Amino acid sequence: MAAAMPVFYHGAITKAQCEELLGKKNKDGAYLVRDSETIQGAMCLCVYKKKVVYTYRLLQTHSGHYTLMTAGGADEKFFKTLEDLILHYKKKNQGLAIHLRHSLKRKIAMLNRPHLHPEFQEAQRKQLPVPKEEEEEVEEKEEEPDYENAPNSPDYVEVLPDT
Numbered sequence: 001m002a003a004a005m006p007v008f009y010h011g012a013i014t015k016a017q018c019e020e021l022l023g024k025k026n027k028d029g030a031y032l033v034r035d036s037e038t039i040q041g042a043m044c045l046c047v048y049k050k051k052v053v054y055t056y057r058l059l060q061t062h063s064g065h066y067t068l069m070t071a072g073g074a075d076e077k078f079f080k081t082l083e084d085l086i087l088h089y090k091k092k093n094q095g096l097a098i099h100l101r102h103s104l105k106r107k108i109a110m111l112n113r114p115h116l117h118p119e120f121q122e123a124q125r126k127q128l129p130v131p132k133e134e135e136e137e138v139e140e141k142e143e144e145p146d147y148e149n150a151p152n153s154p155d156y157v158e159v160l161p162d163t
Contacts, residue, residue, distance in 0.1 A: 005082075006033075006082055006083055006086070006103075007103065007105040007106060008031065008032050008033055008086065008103035008104060008105060008106075009032075009033045009034075009043075009082070009106070010032050010033065010034045010104075010106045011034065011035055011106075012034070012035045013034045013035075014037060015037060015044075015055070018032060018034050018044075018046050018053065019046075019053045021104055022046060022048040022053050022104060023048070023051070023053075025048065025102065025104055026048075026051075027048065027101070027102045028048065028049050028050060028098055028101070029047070029048070029049070029098050029099060029100060029101025029102055030047070030048040030101070030102040030103075030104055031045060031046060031047045031048070031086075031100045031101075031102070031103060031104065032046055032103070032104040032106075033045055033046070033058065033082065033086075034046060036057065039057070041060070042057055042058065042059055042060075043057075043058040043059075043060075044056065044057060044058065045057075045058050045068065045085075045089070047096055047097060047098060047100065049097045049098040052097075054096065054097040054098075056068050056069065056096065057069035058082075058085070061078065064080075065078040065079060065080060066078070066079045066080075066081070066082050066084075066085045067079070067085075068085065068089070068095075070095075086100060086103075
C-alpha cells in the first residue's frame with residue numbers, strides 16, 4: 001500500500017482555507033503544506049507569523065527531491081523527503097519569515113499525491129484496486145483510436161516522400 005503523506009500536508013485546500021486554519025491556531029511558527037492553486041504538481045509551505053501567512057512554493061524534482069523555490073541568487077537546497085525539508089526549516093535563520101514550530105495536522109489520512117511522478121502513479125495503480133466503473137471506462141477508451149485518419153478510415157490518406 002502507498003505511504004501516507006505527513007500529517008502537516010493538507011492537499012488541495014485553498015489559500016483562504018489555509019489562512020483560516022492557521023489563523024485559528026494563532027501561533028507564530030504554525031505551518032502546513034498544501035497543493036499550489038496556480039502551479040500543477042507544486043505545493044506551498046504556509047507559515048503563520050504575527051497574524052500574517054507567508055507562503056513559500058515547494059517543488060519536487062524529477063528525481064523526487066524537494067526544494068523550496070528561492071529568489072534569484074539564493075542557493076537551492078534539495079531534500080530527499082518532505083519531512084527532511086520541514087526538519088531543516090525548523091532550524092532558526094534558514095530564510096523563512098520565522099522558523100517552523102507548530103505543524104497544523106489535518107484530520108483525515110491521505111495517500112501520496114500520484115500526479116507528481118509517473119513512476120509513483122504506475123506503482124499506485126498496480127497496488128490499489130481499480131473500481132469496477134473506472135475499469136470499464138478504461139477498456140472503452142483503449143478501443144478508440146487516439147489519432148485521426150486511421151488506416152481503416154474512409155478519410156485515410158497515405159503521404160509518401162518525393163522520390
